[in-house]
Amino acid sequence: MAGYGKGLVDLGSGIYAYLQPDGSWGWSNAGLIRDGDEALLVDTLFDEPLTAEMLGVMRDATGLGASDIGTVVNTHANGDHTHGNGLLPQAEIVASEASAKEMAEFSPQMLAQLKAAGAAGQLGVAGNYFAEIFAPFDFAGVNSRAPTQTFNGRLDLKVGDKGVRLIEVGPAHTAGDVLVHVPTDRTVFTGDILFIEGTPIMWEGPVSNWLAACEMILDMDVDHIVPGHGPLTDRAGVRAVHDYLGYITQEARKRYDAGMSAADAAFDIGLGRFDAWSDAERLAVNVDTLYREFAHDHSPRNTLALFELMGRLYYDRKGRTAA
Template sequence: MGAGLWAWMQPDGGWGYSNAGLISDGGEAALVDTLFDEALTDDMLRAMEASCGVRRETIATVVNTHANGDHTHGNALLAHAEIVASAASAREMEAFPPATLAMMKAAGAAGQLGEAGRYFAEIFAPFDFAGVRHRAPTRTFSGVAGLQVGGHGVQLLEVGPAHTAGDVIVHVPGARTVFTGDILFIEGTPIIWAGPVSNWIAACDLIESLDAAHIVPGHGPLTDRAGVREVTDYLHFIEAEAVRRFEAGMGPEEAARDIGLGRYAGWKDAERVAVNVDTVWREWSGSNAPADALALFGRMATIYYDTR
């Protein structure tokens, strides 16, 4: 992307295959997100040294755009760096540490946890959660924060709750670049763990307003404003379809199976509709109950295996 900025892109963009970014100038460097396990993160850091000339020891700051492990599980490989995240993300990381994922994957692989466990073990088979050493954020913020990386002023803009409780986008105005974390899934289905949908749509509107020449999504290929609008359109679509069924008296599981995805059916991981409908349900019913992750993996599994 030039100007001392690079994007690390993982080609599949599906479950666990996230993107990251590097900001470097004047001998200083910051990393935007780590990857889903330490081996993947180590490969990325070695490649950055070989191709960008940036050694991991010179990376003084890691920004975690949100709490999910595919953006945080490599933090321990930057033991000397400050780890920056929103306060809401830090709380979420403590509530769902790598050990929990390792336990769920092992149980699923052993035939436990039913169809949810089978699905969990299958989609996360390439990743080594058991080898992840948890490293929590060392600096948190709410709202807006800033970094200086050499001559680059960097804005950290909290836009969650949306995908998760504390989503952050990373804007480098001087390089006309934005790293969006999982506010953007390109060619893949967004998953609304937290909501509300309106916050996520507002975050997409904000990204469009930044007039960035380079937009790095959390998953999938580099995109532009048209790609941002595609995500916005999906969110409007899924909310409208879910609300229509909510008002008709359907339950969230029935509604998720009833919605015809149309042009979105070909997006990766379309079964995430089960989570998205449930989140809309909880909002519209006024429920403050947290998402039941195991139950939702079970609903996704049912759709996934029924459509294979």
């Protein structure tokens, strides 16, 4: 992660990436696309103080303040890419239709309640883990703002004379993941289709869509690839995410066919060359999603149970007591 520092990176031609090390839970990236006095923001951050800080850095670097940003694109529904939307009350908020629906189902207030309950020791391992990983973030202070424009498939936007192409590749990481491609500037903002040097988490699937999204990025004529988490990357980084997803799919399938439970499989699968990536415990969610896919199980998932299993893996790897 050489050169991976917090802040704004000028990629040239009015394209900027905003990076937040270390890329773990909640520490997401964003981007700015400008042409003259027009600007589009790719994602906001996990809470309002972080988003306000980012907007201030962007203003200092470009002369464009929050009121000059006419459009925000949310690449998907997770709060670390949407919770700052309220700081841009004048902007059009664009997201896929599936993402807009998902945002409406899981509010920042719910996160605040879960975090408080976890900190109070009310939810066992799941609560301890949830409170620990989200300790730096202020969900209670979030005024969420829903998308004002939605789309399915593809949507072409203009920022000044720049063409910006939104490509829906979900369901994959979430229900409605979107790539933001600026062809003339050879740049793509991937949202959480890419976690670089961090473990991807597959809340939705199917895995085939995520693999296809990686392949789409590999086929793009781009010089700049801005992931949802982690440092700026290149095709090798995209291939590494593709390889991880392929590997865990094969390993999960072996154990599913052998009759092993998803929980046991999550503890049994060795991560090999991916073991050094952060947040390895996300394997628990990935295996659960793959098992559901193998079984054609579309019943509601138990998210709290998945956080408990991730917590058990997390504390086990750290040699700490879970609760």
